[in-house]
Amino acid sequence: MGVGSMLFPVIIVGGIGLLSSIILVVAAKVMALPADELFDKVRAELPGANCGACGYAGCDDYAKAVAHDGAKTNLCVPGGDAVGHKLSEAMGVAFEDVEEQYAVVRCSGNCYATDSIMDYEGKQSCAACNFFYQGKGSCSHGCLGYGDCIAACQYGAISIVDGIAVIDKAVCVGCGMCAKACPNHLITVIPATSTVYVGCSSHDKGAFTRKVCKNGCIGCKKCEKTCENGAVTVTDNLASIDPRKCTSCGACVTACPTGAIVTCASRCEAIVGE
Known part of the structure; x- marks a missing residue:
């Protein structure tokens, strides 16, 4: 077999490849979408x-x-x-004010208020721990304390203090990524103007809640009766605060016998004193 006959297929294949490249370059320019x-x-x-x-x-x-x-x-x-x-x-439009927000943890069950009912030795993750009997604590609704929310936060706004997550309002931007990461759905985002919130998520009856957590909401309705603005309501044994009606007067905080209603200031102080 001569050299010419050996080179011919190579030339043909090379030519096809070159032609294809040229076609692709031209098509890319002709069919390209305009820059947005x-x-x-x-x-x-x-x-x-x-x-x-x-x-x-x-x-x-x-x-x-x-x-x-x-x-x-x-x-x-x-x-x-x-x-x-x-x-x-x-x-080119008029500026409209952005409603700043921040996240809060609706759990006050720190290591002084509630107990663990088992020694968990699995993966150090809230999601993993929650998979086993809804967590290791006596309250199945409480913060698990392994920091899945910390891992999700891009701004370093969350710390674990006395076994539960605490969010620094001064650092939090209200993105809500931590809320998505919490398997017990304890984290919620509220307006930056709100300073009072319910630090509990349990709908269990008051007697049981008192037994498993000293700081849990027992549904006694003292907060509801104390609020003059109708901002506090108790439904299914758990208090909730409407930020649109709340004036942050603190009357419900004082009235709560278990300390389930907290202020942002008290939680932020916990971070500072960590």
């Missing part, structure tokens, strides 16, 4: 937390909604007013 400059401008101002606090799947989806669907520019809770101003400037 407005989307890029909006997306560049978002913090990239991808937390979903805005109501969209992530920063990309929110940026698309702002740039093309008329979504409001004040929905980025982690970014706050600073991002809100930048988005409104980018879109």
Whole structure:
């Protein structure tokens, strides 16, 4: 077999490859989508937390909604007013105030108020521990204390103090990622203007709650009767506070016989004194 006959197939294959490359380059230029400059401008101002606090799947989806669907520019809770101003400037619309929020842990069952009923030696994770008999504590609704919320927080706002998670309002941006990570659904996000909340999530009857946790809500309704603004209601043995009606007067905190209603100041002091 001659050299020419050996090179011919190589040349053919090489030529086909070169032609294919040229076609792909031309197609990429001809069929390329135009640059979305407005989307890029909006997306560049978002913090990239991808937390979903805005109501969209992530920063990309929110940026698309702002740039093309008329979504409001004040929905980025982690970014706050600073991002809100930048988005409104980018879109040429009037600035609307961002409702700042922060997360709170609805559990006061620290190591002084409740007990463990078993020695858990598995994976050091709240989700893993909760899989076994709903946790290791006497209260099945309580904080497990292994810090899944800490791992989810991108801002270093959460600490474990005396066995339960505590969130520093001054650091928290209200993204809600910690709430999604908590297997017992103990964490909720409330307006930054609210300073009083119920530090308990148990719907068990008062007598049982008192038995398993000294700081649990027993549904006695003293807080409900004390509140002059109708902000506190007790349903299914558990108190709840409507932040729209609450004036943070602290009357319910004083009236609560178990200390289940707490203030942000008291929890933040716990972090400082850790």
